Amino acid sequence: MRRIEEVDHLRTTELRLHALFLQGRDGDDLAYRRFLTSTATHLRAFLRRRLSRWPDEVEDLVQEALLAIHNQRLSYDTAVPLTAWVYTIARYKLIDWLRRHARRDSLHDALDEVDEGEHALFSSAEAEAGDARRDLAKMLGLLPDKQRDAIVHTKLDGLSTREAAALLQMSESAVKVSVHRGMKTLATILRGSP
């Protein structure tokens, strides 16, 4: 019985997130925001269980996974359930973190339950965010000027691409490319930071 409920729950989550994800991909900011917020709650609960020995790291890794999801959206193959795609990325980021930070035995501890697949990720949610130790401004400061300026203007100050292009004396497509590259660089910085 419980299994059936879980499957139902997963299917509902799948439909909802999938719709939001596609709307986001078509340029709907609000839908995309709801997708990320909802995904973050699942990531948080999932990672909190598996990183019980490193509670301070959970929020950092939630953010790293969110940024990875954002940057890898092109790799989503619409024939696959979106929940499976998100789960696979979250698991990859978890393993990657453990490989770099933990000893081998604890890697097995943390991954004991993962056989449940995407059920393990989407069966629980945790809205209350812990503190991430990273500072966004500091992270952005590490980016090359062009990438940082493009991100700050279009993503933080709320300028349109055209306005940012005029301000930075770049073409609109150069702004877009800089934003895109900057987000990739940011992911590398996030992954490399302790």
Added chain:
Amino acid sequence: MKTDDLITMLSSGPDVALAARPARATALPLLGALIASALLMLAILGVRPDLGLALTWPAFWLKLVFSLALAGAGGLAVKRLGAPGAGTRFLPLLIAGPVLALWAVAAVALWLAAPEWRSDLFWGKTWRYCPLLIAVLSLPLLVAALHILRGHAPTRLRLAGAAAGFAAGATAAVVYCLHCPEMSPVFVGSWYVLGMLIPTALGALLGPRALAW
């Protein structure tokens, strides 16, 4: 940094909307590597002088179709392993299929051959350098395959690297077919396969470092 702030940043700006991946992102590196591999073959080996005649022999086509089938299977493996959550369970079967089919043909060829000819069918005249040459021709293709994979999101890095190497090796075997003087399916089923396995191992070795994200 609050996660909410990160989400706000992610969900605003010009990169919320996402255009489909342009086909050239895959096609250009692939084409470039294929040309490099073919030029390498022409420069160090040259096309077999009787290629026109060989085109009329079933043994030549068997070799070519075998390599093409594995190149296709390898390419699909790369594609699947670069898409998180995509099904991969059928891939071993897809790769084993052409190999087993060729081995069956090879077994029949060995069985039909006079005993004193059997070792020739296996060793041919070029077994010493055939696998190595296929491996050399596969290098530009391996670089391209890893580059293409880096644009995707492989999560099993060693396996994805191996798939890239295998696809490169099988594609290099297609190129090598145009030079290779051997016609025996027994030869192809052993030394060609060995030649494909060298870049496969190399890809598996490089994967975890080259593909991490």
